[in-house]
Amino acid sequence: MNSLDWVVLIAYFGVMVAIGVWSHKRVDNVSDFFTAGGKMPWWLSGISHHMSGYSAVMFTGYAGIAYTYGVTSFVTWSFPIALGIAIGARLFAPRINRLRSKLHVASPLEYLKNRYNLGTQQALAWSGMLLKIVDVAAKWAAIATLLSVFTGVSLNQGILITGVITAVYCTIGGLWADALTELGQFIIQLLAGISMFVAVVLELGDKHIGFFDAWSRPELQGHGKPLVGEYGAVFLLAFLFIKLFEYNGGMLNQAQRYMATSSGREAKRSAYLSAALWLVWPVVLFFPMWMSPLLVQAQKPDGSDSYGLMTEQLLPHGLLGLVIVGFFSHTMAMCSSDANAIAAVFTRDVAPALSSKARQWGPRTGLVAARLTTVIFLALSMAVATQVNSPTFKDIITVVIKWVAGLMGPIAIPMMLGLLRQFRRSGPTAALTSWGMGLLAFWLVNYPISWNVEGGVPLQYQVSIPLAVSLVLYILIGYIKPEDTPERDAIIARINSDDDGAAAAAVPTPISSPAGD
Helix, strand or coil: CCHHHHHHHHHHHHHHHHHHHHHHCCCCCHHHHHHHHHCCCHHHHHHHHHHCCCCHHHHCHHHHHHHHHCCHHHHHHHHHHHHHHHHHHHHCHHHHHHHHHCCCCCCCCCCHHHHCCHHHHHHHHHHHHHHHHHHHHHHHHHHHHHHHHHHCCCHHHHHHHHHHHHHHHHHHHHHHHHHHHHHHHHHHHHHHHHHHHHHHHHHHHHCCCCHHHHCCCHHHCCCCCCCECCECHHHHHHHHHHHHHHHHHHCCHHHHHHHHCCCHHHHHHHHHHHHHHHHHHHHHHHHHHHHHHHHCCCCCCCCCCHHHHHHHHHCCCCHHHHHHHHHHHHHHHHHHHHHHHHHHHHHHHHHHHHCCCHHHCCHHHHHHHHHHHHHHHHHHHHHHHCCCCCCCCCCHHHHHHHHHHHHHHHHHHHHHHCCCHHHCCCCHHHHHHHHHHHHHHHHHHHCHHHHCCCCCCCHHHHHHHHHHHHHHHHHHHHHHCCCCCHHHHHHHHHHCCCCHHHHHHHCCCCCCCCCCC
16 A cells, blocks of 8 residues: 555545544434434435445455355355345345334344343343354454555554444444445445456456456366355355344344334335345455456465455555455444444343343433443454454354354344244243254354364354254244243234334333333
8 A cells, every 4th residue: 555545545534434423413312323213214224234234354254265166155145145135125124123113112132022031132132242242353353354465554453443443433423324334335335346346357358368268267167166165055055044034133233224214115125225236246346356366376275365465466556545445344334333233232122131220211321321332342342353363263254154154043033033923922932942052053063063073064064053953943842832922912913014003003012111212
């Protein structure tokens, strides 16, 4: 990077902070901070949903997969996400919106206290927060890895820089700041992605390599196969189920985008927009990564530095700074949205269960608590990020795929399936058993059993077995020990009703929440 690239990067940081300051004026209470008061347009919600779904891990971990295996990076990652969100547009998006519009909650987990019981809500809340700390830590480490390639700053310095900037705008501006910065980040991402795409096409032309000729080169041998190695059919199917739950609310931050729209219909439209973006745009981003073995020689064994090296080699100064800003756009979008979601879970779900004073918070006190929680979450994730490359986590992609995908099912299944009428018989016993046994299955296949298997348990089973255990137990126990009650049925009925007025008049709101809405 030279002075021109630094100007682009610093200007980007300045704009992000300015948006946060402007958004501060739109935040008067906890509802505004966490769900934008239900006033977010569907198209902004859809773009925000898309942008908050991936980070610089795509340009490190998934760039390594693309460098090593080729198009399977798209087939087993962004394609199942697009399909999962499209399915969730009808299945989950409208119902999650009704959590805010009908039950008047500000956190995606707030309804679980009445849908199941307090113990279930707390189990899912605490485990979800801990998993998010690890997930966001991987994102900080990913962007710091890229930053080190271009600037030479250390991993810890990169984590500190990105974390502090993100903390400033998302803490003062809430979900409005997240969504508006993500809109700006989306525009930057378009410019950066197209610039890199064009640069690679021109470089291939200079080397007299056509698009179809490239796939026959020895460097890309087998790169055109959709499913390769450990990223096979079982992995694809498991990932589809995981992303169906994760990207429709299981990881909490995407649920907020659905809650922020004015109605279930608008939430559905935002989900369809996000699904379309996930289907089309990653192809543009992945193409340079698929061609990277023809253009650069990765220095890291997993190829995670290939995209950074290629960017540095192909782009002139100024455009180089723009692409680096694109890296930051991804990471800061996801991390800020995660921070807002976890702050919602802590202040709305955890704190009231721990302290009677939290149940009496007024609008100002609740808002201060939300902002303080956001800062604490970001600080914890940054601290964990410094350990991502330790033997415990091995590398960034291990954290993202094995830990986050493997643990997603046990946490998300009770929350997501609890919204649907078909699973009304599944109560607290089914939810807690599904959650606990899923976590146990994750530990067994990744540690004790893995140690006794030559070469370890294949990745596809590490992520699929915990999900399968949780799903089967949640459904099975619901039939063996049904725990549906009139109160729980009333909640489910309201979430599944399209008639807002009639439903609201017929059934009193059963959710009790802290003051300050």
